[in-house]
Amino acid sequence: MLPDLGKYAVPVLAAYASMFVLLGGLILISFKRGKDSKKTLARLEEKRKKNV
């Protein structure tokens, strides 16, 4: 249940919403890129070992 924000509900909720959207996006992108790079590197290292 939300606290009573009175006439300031819009600015307060907008501030929190913008923070959650921007930080959430950054966190998701950072984890996804990390996961993708780990997978790609593992595949390339495996390929290199086979070729040696």
Next chain:
Amino acid sequence: MSIWEFANPVRFMRLSGRLLPWFTGLTVLTLLPALYWGFFLTPDDARQGATVKIIYVHVPTAFLAINIYFMMFVTSLIWLIRRHHVSALAAKAAAPIGAVMTLIALITGAVWGQPMWGTWWVWDPRLTSFLIMFIFYIGYIALWAAIDEADKAADLTSILCMIGSVFAIVSRYAVNFWNQGLHQGTSAPLLRPGEETQVSAVFWQPLMLSIAGFFMLFLVLLLLRTRTEIRKRRITALRAREA
């Protein structure tokens, strides 16, 4: 053991891999309770009403926006002097985090300023220097993306970072330099003996926890993104050998 040993990518990956789960846990244990405490459990301010709840987002992100730039300044300087690749990659990894923190601080500042000052934006020294710092963050990220050769990109972005650090310093001390503008002084001063905080304890305590939580989140994202950059560097090297 010297700190410079962690400039070795293998040692850095090993240590950061061990630290990441702990830092992630600490972030969850500090940031979520801080935001819950600030949003749900603190009272309205006598003058600012419920808008005071924006402080738990605005102040930590503004604090990080300036300090991430300072961290980039230090790591860029290390790159220029000692040529440690991990330090250049750490600066590269930190820039998008700093840009997002600056953007959140600008947005939350505008939505807080509108009901309190009657305007979304003024060309106040602190606000203006913050906007310029955001532009430097974007320019820094764009410069890394524009140059293919990694060492050259690290050199040029480090120089750009040095120039932009002037605005990070101005953002921090603008109120003291000019003593004018709508923006108030710092909301979370360091306590010295005999001094009182400018913010009441009921707001100050969750604010300190929120700053700690956002700082932990920064550390998690920094380690994660630096590890990604190191892996990408290795991927590029392996692909070059294949070709």
